[in-house]
Amino acid sequence: MLNRKYIPILVTFGLLAAMFAAGSFRYTGFFSAQVLYNLLIDNSFLIITAVGMTFVIISGGIDLSVGSVIALTTMLCASLVEQQGWSPAVVIPMVLILGSLFGTLMGAIIHYFKIQPFIVTLAGMFLARGVCYIISINTITVTNGFFTKVAQTKVILPGGNISINVIIALALVLAAIFLAHYTRFGRNVYAIGGSEQSALLMGLPVARTKILVYAFSGFCSALAGVVFTFYMLSGYGLHAMGLELDTIAAVVIGGTLLTGGVGYIAGTFIGVLIQGVIQTIISFEGTLSSWWTKIVIGLLLFVFILFQRLLSERRITLKT
């Protein structure tokens, strides 16, 4: 019984291990620490976004604005630093606050006006993406010393190296695990996802928690935007196009139920890595087009959603 709730996450982890093993047998040079590190380097922004999304989905909601918020953040960083000459020490905290405020606003609308999160964050998605083009319709290249320095810094680890971005992402993952499992806020999120009505009757701060969830997701997206700027060294309105869907896919593959109440940050982390491994395998294969990534992820999503449905159905029959 106790292990039951860990089944989805164990399956996900098994899948990751199996894929990595398969890649290692098939391609020479696949089985190395650096391939693993590259997974983290290339997906650090996705990990950060997915952490915020996990909280939203556990609470029973959804946040479609994440990709646009990332694009807007890269745009703001690039234009303020490059064109206005502001210091990164001002710009980075500012964009993080703006991202959180944007999330807070969406959360407040969702809660107080009782509007579907899907619609509210869809509006947020268009809004943020649109604002990018007010700033500029072209790519703004970042040449600022601080940004280029962070982008080029390598942290040497046994068998290879990682970027600063990876450290930020891993730190956030650890903080989020603590937040989800060892704080009242985290437990309230799970409670609301389980039954919002019950949470209310148990006297939990439902309004505050729900709004904070979206604020946290906004913060994560903005942080991912900063990390993305480090990664791409540019701001562009077409950055992170459709990333919200990759994020949701990673969260679901990581074992979080879209109906809310059940999920793990660690699962989401593995979910992102699975997507990364698929991409790596396809690039090692060489002849396949990168769209195969989407095809495989699509199939995986189907399998996982069906798997979750079967698990939750068995749970219901157990209950009766």
Place this chain on the structure above:
Amino acid sequence: MHTPLLQMTGITKRFPGVKALSNVDFRLFPGEVHALMGENGAGKSTLIKVLTGVYSIDEGTVRIDDRTVTIAGPLEAQKAGISTVYQEVNLCPNLTVAENVFIGREPRRFGRIQWKKMNEDAKQLLKERLNLSIDVTLPLHAYSVAIQQLIAIARALSISAKVLILDEPTSSLDQNEVQQLFGIMRKLKSDGLAILFVTHFLDQVYEMSDRITVLRNGELEGEYMAAELPRIELVLKMIGKDLKLLEELPKLSEEAGEAAGTMMINASALGRKGAIKPFDLEIRKGEVVGLAGLLGSGRTEIARLLFGVDRPDEGKLLVADSGSTVKSPRNAIDLGIAFCSENRKTEGIIDDLTVRENIILALQATKGWSRPLSRKKQDEIAEQYIKMLNINPPNPEHLIKNLSGGNQQKVLLARWLLTEPDLLILDEPTRGIDIGAKAEIQKLVLSLAKQGMSVLFISSEMEEVIRVSDRVAVLRDRMKVKELSSSEINQKEIMQAMAGG
């Protein structure tokens, strides 16, 4: 012991157009179980919602421990020491047992939840106060509803509740689970808790409660010591009758010979766990059988079994002509059974369709959508039934939502009569409609029976049941306790059976 812990005086609560509670007094003593009784619309649930802060009070005061309190919401009620455990368990099924007990008040150190301490505390609380030894680290949904309810009680206790409200806690429990709950209630009572117990089961009321408050039509009927109030008195007070005034009512139905017709439907030892205990019931052709009983005694449950909405766990149900059983509502319709449900608004009429469309609905459904009734035929049918049932206004194109309750009911009747059923089940066909319409529907039932249709007539108005029925089955506490044939039918008999020994 003799100062009440909770005292509500002059409570009045109005809703648009209705006075749900008017000038009601209510008190709870520490160390007592107090049952709140009343039929539909008596104001029980309103009183509880007022007490738990779901509704605000229009007039009146609430005093706890000799201090006047204002209860503005569930959280304030909790803080004032009032906790409620509902029939539907209001906990989070995805969280562990320990979390459900402590969420919002988890033990923390530097903001970090101490899981170990929380699990130990929960384990101890359940063991000491409720004699329950279970694994508190499992999610709530791993346990049965009965255990979940106990966990809800544990949560209430951990918030240091003084008043515990149990709203229909036993409706989904089996006999052993009920006894387990009662054991715990006795223990809590001896700990000095004041328990407000709401239930439809008369046996349970007399088993558990020290004091009984009866409400009727939003007014206080009285407060009694359970030991000094005979069952029959309680039932009379609930439905607002005086035993002396119960006299013979003129019967509308003719003295039909005992074995008037052949068997139409026969239930033998039919039962469903948690809904109705096994019962025998036979309905013959051309016979009207009435079901009498208090709210929640199992009347609708029987109807649902006969119509195939719920599946029986045991026993046999035979439909005479085909010799087969009822598998589903669809199957029931094919076998010639029609069911006019109690919830006219939610399960019957379709608001935005016209009278004509509402009438032909069931017939069209049995024919299948591939063979639509022609418009001409529809008009004919609508015309005919509007005339026959005297539906007012006599315009088939009127939207049904604009009709009065009685006329809506008649449209529903027309819908089922059109399928030419052999057995018509009427669940509270006259609730909320005026006297004239009531009489018309009663008359209609009798004339249908004369033409050979069997009718199962369910109503909470005893006069009505007596007036139309050839035979009456009396229900109490989800059990059929008595069956009276036409010569034995009288109010006193029925009342006695409804109240039980």
